[in-house]
Amino acid sequence: MTSTHDMRQLFQAKAEAVSAVVRTVASPQEALAYTVELCHGKEACQLLIAGCGEALSPKARELCDLKPQKVIAAPGLPPAEGEALGRLCAARGIHLTDRPLREHLAGIDIGLTYADYGIADTGTLVIDSSSEQLRLATMISEIHVALLPLSRLRATAYDLEAELGALMGRAPNYTAFITGASRTADIERVLALGVHGPLELHILVWEDK
């Protein structure tokens, strides 16, 4: 049995190997602040919506124009954390949306979600995404920030069979394993990030016991 420390190291190494950013924070509150600063540091995002700088067909371009300001979506956050995030966003002039994300399909800047579990040997996050809001937050965001309390970390996917079985037993269920950002190597086998989903994945971890 690997020690907790080894497992955490392995998780970080494997996640970083697929270009995820892994940061240790002291608390969920620090994670919220990190997220807002990350969004703030993102430059003039309207011009940088992934792909909008390129030569597009008129119809694809229409979607680019739908996006008026920096947007964070954080479905599924506990109410107190949601409120705290709202205050931090307001201070930076960022819009924290609580609208259906189907209204934001052009893309949002950051999707902030909790992860249900982490898998060390592949650097994977496990997220019960049965809620469409939560699912879209992890799909249409340019940066996905995932929060992972370390008590939720397991060595391998096999060690999560009981938990996954319980999720699948409560149909309808939509569970995602997420490892790094969206990627493709379909053109000349050259790796490119952010083909359909997030361009970046940030994982914020903390000791919760």
Add this chain to the structure above:
Amino acid sequence: MQTAKSLKEYKRQLQEALDNGFLRGTLDKFAVAYPAGRAKAFQGIDVEALVAEIAAAKDAAIDCLDDLYHQFRDNAAARGIHVHLAADANAANRLVAEIARETGCRRIVKSKSMTAEETLLNHHLEAAGLEVTETDLGEWIIQLRHEGPSHMVMPAIHLSRHQVADLFGEVTGSPQDPDIERLVKVARRELRRKYVEADMGITGANFAIADTATLGLTTNEGNARLVTTLPRVHVALVGLEKLTPTLHDALRVNRALPRNATGQAITSYVTWITGPSPWEGTPAGERQMHVIFLDNGRRELARDPTFRQVLRCVRCGACANVCPVYRMVGGHQYGHIYIGAIGLIVTYFFHGRDNARNLVQNCINCGACKAVCAAGIDLPYLIKEIHARIQTEEGHPLPNRLLSLVLENRKLFHGLLRAARAAQKPVTGGTAYLRHLPMLFARQHDFRALPAIAARPFRDRWPALRPSVAHPRLRAALFAGCVQDFVYPEQLEAAVGLLAGAQVGLEFPDGQSCCGLPVQMMGENDAARRVAARNVQAVDPDGCDVILTLCASCASHLKNAYPRLLADDPALAGRARDFAARVMPFSQFAAEVLEIPAEAFQAGGPRATYHAPCHLCRGLGVRQAPKDLIARGGFDFVAASEEETCCGFGGTYSGKFPQVSSQILARKLADVEATGAEVLITECPGCVMQLRGGARHRGMGLRVLHLAEALAERLR
């Protein structure tokens, strides 16, 4: 998509592919990069054990395919999933179109599915007036080009960034920069609007878990997630063989699938869908979920004792990644829809004999696919079996019948070889090579110098060579094989010399003939069986401890195929097993049994590299013994980076597809040249023939020696 109507047309298309410089460069880079990436991804994992576990679990699932289907269907019904079973491709396509009509869907987004490629679903839906957009980047590219995939995992690997830029220029109406990052972003935006507009999403599935009615989907791009989220109807088209009892089975396959496919520990996304999750596109919206299981011959395959293992395939594409022929010609020439070794086989079952006939002949039998298969499928064997089956169905070609006839009759065969020696005199010019190819060979064979038949075969020299050992510690029967007996007897002589003084009682059973591999390669199973029977009768396994052979191809055929070929012969089955158990290649015998020491040889030999014969390293798992002997022989050994890559010989293969064989050889010799070695050593007369002939043809000044010859030169 390979659709050539004749072998001649197929060969012409192969030549076009061989002349495609971009394709060759891309596939070459990939072939070199892939093994390293794969090895890294599997670090710390017992691959052999994992593959065996997957194979066993898959076999168990194949045993109860119908039960698993019923279990999935019942569990799915309880979870609001509509389940359908389509008997064939047409039925599946019609079902999808019907669901679209009933649910009022017009626009469809699709994520990658080989099963939908198998049924040519897009064509059908477009003909039904539906708009279908592939969302996997590679699939979208080939859809826009109206092509089929050229690799199961990387469908557009045959295209350059420039071609993609031109294509995207047409799609967007704006000129595009051939910068890959930017092209990917263009696809991101263009496809995003397709998701927004779509009312139906179609996916395949990597796993269909029966006990929870869960679909598992692996993707890197994340397109399957959008396809299953934004549209209000989700249809999954799933091959029956994707049914698996439990989540554990799926997780186990998923340990191997991405590692084997692309050298990734896991894909970016693995999505587990159990039932239709709420659809929030409209306030009262509801999602519909359909799973269509495709039979299309799978249930019949499950009952076929020989071919059922085909259903183990997890569609990782690794069999193409390591195939030396795929590397030269690419996927459009190496599959109808399914690509690579598995494609050669399933084409027959899913797309018919006409589409399989040419393809199944284009296997060089190097075994690289079998060695890498995530599910342990004996791919080369099954390819030959399909070849044989087609010939049984259609009649055997005349050259096959003639060769079978000749090989089954040893005296006739050897008589012909002796006659050929006399006839070749005008074209050897007194050298050991055929200086001008007789008419019998086409011009295409001119890529290597072919050896002449030796003045006296080994069997005629044997009586004078036979060592007399009063008290042998081991008795070995020499199995010569026809190439060494009649073309390279000096290789056998060298071995006899090396064994002198080792107290080995050596015999050369006279009744032996060709091992039969050439007829097996031509799909002539009955002839292969009869030749095997003759050899097993000619060499008495009880009369020796070891059946020693210096030909890796013979050794692998004798050891691996004989027990199978003679399994149903009550008189010979047991003897064939005893026979096979005693077969041992020369290097293993010399290095590990006799333990010939370094002291037997002079030190300070020239720089030498090694070519591992396919049938030795993969066929018999003998990898270290030859290299140990090279080192003990005093050579300055330097490993070639592609030591275990096929030389392109493949016996009758190089006669049938000389253009491919010569290109594989060229790549091999370039790799050897990069080592700076003066001597290239190998342990199979076939490889010697190919490599020596190629080196001579190129004027390389490289000496190509059989291991026994190389060692004999260094004896003190």
